Structures are given as C-alpha cells and as structure tokens.
Amino acid sequence: MSKALPKRSEDYSGWYNELVKRADLAENSAVRGCMVIKPYGFAIWEKMQQTLDRMFKETGHSNAYFPLFVPKSLFEAEEQNAEGFAKECAVVTHYRLKNDPDKKGKLMVDPEARLEEELIVRPTSEAIIWSTYKGWIQSYRDLPLLINQWANVVRWEMRTRLFLRTAEFLWQEGHTAHSTKAEAIEETEKMLGVYAEFAENFLALPVVKGVKTPNERFAGALDTYCIEALMQDGKALQAGTSHFLGQNFAKAFDVKFTDKTGTLDYVWGTSWGVSTRLMGALIMAHSDDNGLVLPPKLAPHQVVIVPIVFGDDNAVLLETCKQLKARLLKAGISVLLDDRDTQKPGWKFAEYELKGVPVRLAIGNRDLQNNSIELARRDTLTKETVSLDGIEDRILNLLDEIQESIYKKALAFREKQTQKVDDYETFKKQLDENPGFILAHWDGTPETEERIKTETKATIRCIPLDQEKEEGVCMVTGKPSSGRVLFARAY
C-alpha cells in the first residue's frame, strides 16, 4: 500500500481527488477536462444504470438514440436554451484530415473539408429530439411520448473535477411529450420522485426535493425540479433535475397535435436527467479516511473472500473458499474470491477497504478447524468471528443492515447540519463555521438571491416541496416571506 489518503478534516478536496484515483474509479485523460472511467468505477455506474433503466421502464418509458451532433440552425431554434449553452459548446467544423505537407507523418485539418453548417456536439438533446418529434407526433393518439436516452454529452467547462464537473460526461436524458399541461407537470414530478427514490434506496443518500428559483432554472424550462443532497463537508450537490418545458420546444420546433375534438395545439414537454455526477455524490456522501464506503446495492462486489494462506498446505483452505463463494453466489450475493498468490492478505485487506467492499470474509486454516470465518464490515470497520453454518442468510441480512445503516448515518448528518437561520450575520457565520443546509426566509427577488450569492457564495438550492407555510421576513431585506428556502454552498 502506498501512503495514506489525505484526511477529510484536513483536506476534503484532496481526499476526494486521491480517493477517486486510488480506488480505481476514474482518472484524468489526455483530453482536457475529459475523464477515463476505470473498470471499477464503471462497474458502479453500470449498477446505477441498470437500476434506473428498470425504474424508467416500469414507469412506461422506452429507450431510443438520437444523434451526437446538432446542426447550428437547430441548436439555436429555442433561443433561451441555445443562449444558456452557447458558451460551453464544442463545435465540429471539418470532416477530414490530410497529410501535413510540412511535417512528414503528421496530419492537419483539411481546409477544403469545411462543413457548410457547423455541428454542435450535444450539450443536451432537446433541440435534436424535438426536431425529430415533429415527425412523430400528429394526433393525441401519438401521445404521451415517453422516451429516454443513455448518452454522452459535452459541456466545455473551464474548471473540471473527476465525476463532478467534466467536459464530457455520461448521463440519461428523458424527453417526453404530452397533450396537456397537467399531464406534463405530473410527469415532471413523477420522474423527480423516481430520482429521489433511487437516491434514497440505492445511493443511500437522503435528498431534499424542491423547485429551483427562476435564476437557477434549466435554460428553456418553465420550471426545474431538483433533488439536493448534502456532502460530508457541508456543501450541497444537485443530484438530479426534472424540467417542465411548457410548450417552449414545441413552439420552437413547431410540434403540434390534433386533440380528440379536432383542435390543433402545441405539445407539452418535459426533460429530466442524472449523470455520472452521481458517482461523485456517492463517493463524497459516505466514504471515510480509509477509502470508499459503498452501499451494498451498488457495490460491484458485495463480499470479498480473502484466504489467509500460510506455508504450502492450502489446498483444503482454497477449496473451502471456492465452495463458500459458490454458496454465496447461489444466494444472489455478488462475491469476489481473491486467491491471488502475488499479494499478501494484509495488502488485500487494505485494498478492499480502499475500494469499499461492504463485507470482507477472511479464512485461515485455524478457522477451518472451527468451521468459522472472520467477517469484517466496511462501514463500521468492525470484525467478528462467525460460523460458516447459515452464512448466506447472515450475510443477506447484514447487507440490508449495512444499506440501511449507511442511509441513516447520512440522514443523521444532514439533520444535524440543517439549520434554521433568521438573520444574515448568523447565516454568514454558519456558512463559514458549521456549513450545511440553511433554511432561511428570502424576499423572493432575483436581486436579493444574487446579492447573497455574491457576498457569501451560497445559493438557493431549492424551494423545498414539503416546505411548511411560515410567515417571516427576508433575512437580508426584511421584506415579507411566506416560507423558508434551502441555502447552501454547492458543488
């Protein structure tokens, strides 16, 4: 093992960066701002994808695939959306390379292969999708149209961080079309619910469901719903968004339908997405100074078995390990047996601790005689000796317990770090000294929101959906407010 990770309490940001690299989750690539997702990190992302994909299908959605490129003329059709993304667009201008006459063996862009119209690498796909929907929707019979796509998108970011903010990232984007406003709003809220359920039940991450202020809305949306989570350093992370698009894109791309009475109207739209950013949330919410802590439902290996070999006579031990692996697999548990002889048990213990495998089973020749095994739990770092009899049930129960325990710990942390604050001085002090979510009154104006952001770097994460009605006065301007909103500094 190389030297220890930085401690969260001393260098949270350094801890995160090192952890992502050392646990083999991702690394920076030769392309500015783009990451390589390594096999172990990708295996976690696959588990997220499979779960979300199932949830999307259970709620009636189908997958499809739309082009990577958006012609500039389509991209600019919905003006708010185009303006919102224009500054971070990668643009394809040429379609051919040729040999560089001045440098043998080198290539150059062929100036004769310039595209008539530039192509934007999709930063999001509303434009290309709604231009397609125009051909798919004529009548109410074609609605609702409930489509999702798993794709890569590119947003040219100046400051990037692995998983949290990268120029290229992987995501899913749902794009639905409806015949009524009410149905589109219902869909927007339903998908927010799916995201919240996924966050809580799989990521083990409690989230606040809410609505963004107009300032923080998706460009082109009438309303943006979001789920907001709290990281261990007291900063918020937006973990998913669901947008009610009204008829904006239908109007920009002339998508109309005939209703049952024969009347022609524009279609109502939604879009919603989560991305590889969830990997960042997962890592930052639960992990500790020893490495990753993974919720069992998303761990690539829920259990690792490490044989404690000694001397040369290990045949029986290794055979027992194989049988144990088979038993656990049969019970539906994902298991890795690390019987490599190129690494020592101590190295393996540290490795799987770093990689957050929820349960570690170690078994030596003495355990064999006792029909027992050493069981270590990653989240609590506790160990116990248990019998091999009925080990399957014991581990199945333990995995559930760990999943719940990780969630409860994160929830307790969030509750502790969520404060109601009524005056601006305390608000600022709290942000610096004991950061977390702050529920405070705000006068509802973009000016005050902007002032708070400039002065404190805290933003309104959302207006919580379950907000209680509470008359109060804005902590900054003293103007009336009818409920608290959720503030935090954020990723």
Add this chain to the structure above:
Amino acid sequence: MSKALPKRSEDYSGWYNELVKRADLAENSAVRGCMVIKPYGFAIWEKMQQTLDRMFKETGHSNAYFPLFVPKSLFEAEEQNAEGFAKECAVVTHYRLKNDPDKKGKLMVDPEARLEEELIVRPTSEAIIWSTYKGWIQSYRDLPLLINQWANVVRWEMRTRLFLRTAEFLWQEGHTAHSTKAEAIEETEKMLGVYAEFAENFLALPVVKGVKTPNERFAGALDTYCIEALMQDGKALQAGTSHFLGQNFAKAFDVKFTDKTGTLDYVWGTSWGVSTRLMGALIMAHSDDNGLVLPPKLAPHQVVIVPIVFGDDNAVLLETCKQLKARLLKAGISVLLDDRDTQKPGWKFAEYELKGVPVRLAIGNRDLQNNSIELARRDTLTKETVSLDGIEDRILNLLDEIQESIYKKALAFREKQTQKVDDYETFKKQLDENPGFILAHWDGTPETEERIKTETKATIRCIPLDQEKEEGVCMVTGKPSSGRVLFARAY
C-alpha cells in the same frame, strides 16, 4: 395500413429502406448521415447489447469508458491507423459559440475560442486507449488487461444507409493487452468465436469465420479476423471483426511491461468490435415482403395478444387476455397485450406482422367458449387453433422451434448460394446472375485481388478458417493457389 412494402425480388434496396422506416426501427435525422434509432429498433439493439455484454463478462472482460475526443497528436501516433481513418474524421476546432452581431437571435462560432490542438471525434479508440494503458501497465501482474467499451463513434461516410453505413454509429470495442504474442492471438480468435456464437445462436445467422487479406485489414493491425454473413440478395455483410494488433500500438504509445524475469518488452494487443450494423444484418437476413422476421431471442416482444372485440360485451374477453399475458410473463416469455380500442384487429395483425413479432395470439368470444386461441407464426405465416391449457409450454417450445427454423432457413439459403467456381468468366456470370458466396482460387497477390475488385466489384471477404487444403490455380492469372478464398459483392 399504408401501401405494401416494395417486393424484395423487384427492389431489394427499396424494400430494406422502407422496412427500416415503417417497422419503426430507425430514420434519417436532421444531421447528414446520422440516424435516429427509434424505440422499437433500440429495443432490439438493447437485447443484442445485453447478450454480448454477458458473453464478454463470462470471458473475463470488464467495461470502462474512454473520452469521445482524441487530440490530433495522439491520433497520429500510430501512423497506419491514423492514415486509415484520416479521411473520415469529424474535427472539433472550437469550444464556444457567441451571439452573431449581424443576425439577431442567431449564434456563430466564436473565433476567439479556437482550440490550440484540434480534437478528433473518435472513429475508433485505439489511440486514446493505448495512451491510457501506458499508465496502467508496468508489470506482467497488470496483464492481461481485458477491457470493453460501449460507445458511439463517428466516421464521415459520403454514402450512408440506415444501420449499414452511418456517420455516427453505436458499437462496442474491446481493447486488450497481453504479455505474449500467443496469448494475444488466442484472445483475437476467442472473441471471433464469441461473435460467431452470438451470430448463430441469437441473430440466427450462419457466418463464415475467416481472416482478411492484407488489403482489407484494419489499419494498424497485423491480422484481421472476421465473420461474414450472406444476405438474401446474395451480397455479403461483414458482421464483426477481431484484430491482432501485434505490438504496433504498444510501440506507438510506448507501453512496456516487465516480465517475471525482469525483462522489459512491449505489450501485445488486440481489438474487436461489432456495431449497430448488426441490425442491418438481422433485418436483411430474415425478413420477407410482409415485413420483419425476428428471431425470438432478440424480439422485444416474443408474443403479442390481440383481443378480437365485438360489440360492447368484452369484459370477460379482456380479462382472459390479461390472465393469459400474466401466465406467459410468468413463464419468462415477453408479451405485449394490445388492447387499444383506437385500432381494429386487422390493423394490429398487419402492424405486428410488419414488426416481426414471432407469435401472435388472437382471441375472440367464440374462442373463449372453446377454451382455445388462434396462434399465428410470423416466420411461416401459418395459423392454427390451440387449447389454452398448457399454452405456456407450447409457446416456449414454439419459440425455440422458430429460432432454429429461422437459422436453418438462412443456412440452407447460404449453402445454396455458395458456389465453387474455377474460371473467371463463370465467376463474373455467377455474380450477375446468381449472386452469393463464391469459393475460388486466387494467386495471393494484392494486384489480382485489386483487379477482380475493379472488374467485378467483388472482394475477397475472407480466407476461411476451416478452408480445406486444395491445390489449384488462380482463376485470373493461372498461378498456383493452395486453397479457395471466399468472394462476394458486399455491403
């Protein structure tokens, strides 16, 4: 139903294009050469993905993800590969748009946001992946490295056709690194075997396994293995390739490892891929003038149930259909119940015939009384009345039978259309009058290969792996040949 499809015998190409669109598989997009894969087409692709992904994992591979973009300097590092793809590369030159001062509401590429180094949109990922492997491989302990990626790639094609040749397509690309030449060759052949097994057992498509001639090799490979299938019009389609890269990329990107004796050497590589082109193969191999014919293992719905409603009293009928659906689902069969009242049964029959659903069950009130159902088989277009008792087993067996029957039909066709030809005149005549695979002797020179291609548009599809030793003379030059190679005109 709109007008019938063109007939294969009259306009095979028109039949294919219309079928792809009308069966809701894919359509052209607003972006030149890029397609939209529609939900029904994507559902078939998902089944292919899931199956292949499982097969890759069973053979020890892990998924990962590498950047979409390749910096030009990395792209050109392996010269053969770079030269092979240079003419079809989409190039990103700028990273920002701005408001066009001359056109209100329009955007333009910001000339101040020009990239210092152009980025190539990956046409294949050897360059970016091997530049990454350099950091991952130091010792024999790091090998073999067995990685796959599911991704989109872009190759700027001038003439495009849905699924068969598109500027952007979806694929998987495996990239492996090994410590010995023998192991890398074994991997190359193993993955060819996986592709052949997938083609035969899932696509129901017999394939010839072989090796490409040097002319037809992947740019940068020492050997390209392929599987070749025959379409109903007698043209060949390359359905997958597996490349032995030797140490080419290791040398270009300086990827070395220390072996057990402490000696430093370059790593040996392979890469292998299949793409959404398989969708084209699937469609063209089995479908008929009525529409798609899908092998049950890849059909999004293996069975469709159509209630024959009549008058108003259909409650019992619809309830029976629901119960039947539940029974079939429970037996592991994917079922669609189309109980929409917006379309008539006749319309639905034509629709599911067009979409290739393997088994159609129709049930009316009279069937209810007889405890029976009408069962129609898509591949043979036959119908029979069967009892509802034990329907699950009957359908499970039938699905197996259909899968096998489709394969056998394609195999019989290929055998009929595979001819041994010994003289060039017969070769040319055969290509025009009775096209298919032709096994002929060739003198082994690129010149003769090129001449045949120019004169007949036929190419050497492969040197079959199971080729029998047979002394002969080249049909063009009369020079000696030690075995027949496989010729065809190809997609």
